[in-house]
Amino acid sequence: MDSQGQNEQRVVWTVVGTDIGPLLLAATQDGLVNVVFHATDAVRDKTLDRLASRLGTEPVETPDSPLLAEAIRQFEAYFAGDRRDFELPLDWSLISGFNRQVLRELASGVPYGSVVGYGDLAGRVGQPRAAQAVGVAMGSNPLPVVVPCHRVVESDGGIGGFGGGLETKRKLLALEGVLPEPLF
Numbered sequence: 718m719d720s721q722g723q724n725e726q727r728v729v730w731t732v733v734g735t736d737i738g739p740l741l742l743a744a745t746q747d748g749l750v751n752v753v754f755h756a757t758d759a760v761r762d763k764t765l766d767r768l769a770s771r772l773g774t775e776p777v778e779t780p781d782s783p784l785l786a787e788a789i790r791q792f793e794a795y796f797a798g799d800r801r802d803f804e805l806p807l808d809w810s811l812i813s814g815f816n817r818q819v820l821r822e823l824a825s826g827v828p829y830g831s832v833v834g835y836g837d838l839a840g841r842v843g844q845p846r847a848a849q850a851v852g853v854a855m856g857s858n859p860l861p862v863v864v865p866c867h868r869v870v871e872s873d874g875g876i877g878g879f880g881g882g883l884e885t886k887r888k889l890l891a892l893e894g895v896l897p898e899p900l901f
Contacts, residue, residue: 726774728743728769728772728774729745729778729784730751730768730776730785731778731782731789732761737796740752740753740756741764742788744782745784746784747810751860754881754882755881771810792862795892801829801830802829803862807860807863811859816858820854822838823865823869827865829893835877836851855878856878858880861881862889865889867890868893
């Protein structure tokens, strides 16, 4: 608590190395709040500024934080092929409305090793004509990999877009057995 007796929001972060490059993980006392691809210094700095602005507190680099320890462990197990589902508390405060509804459906309804079309996902949330809006929701996902936007593909068999880049999407889908591993 702060000096006025209010609960002070605390945001902790670290960068972890993965098979798809460095990921920035940030958490609050409510859970994992942000996962960011390609966490170079510039990306990290921009992300931390955005988190400070959105959450009202300066994020603190704390790699051994208990708030991050389980997330780090589960990411390591996922990339090692030993984990299929993330079981982490999530802080949804960076997303709201339709986008949150779509991402919650994605998180609970599209399991490891499967994919769903943008239009199909729109239908699952009662908006069958909102395929493009689902694409926008995927692009605004603050928790990629954990909330598996890489599992959303085009209905004609195309891979679709991806905020982490198409090569990253291909690697994640290959890890989950949806696509073959690249030959080179």
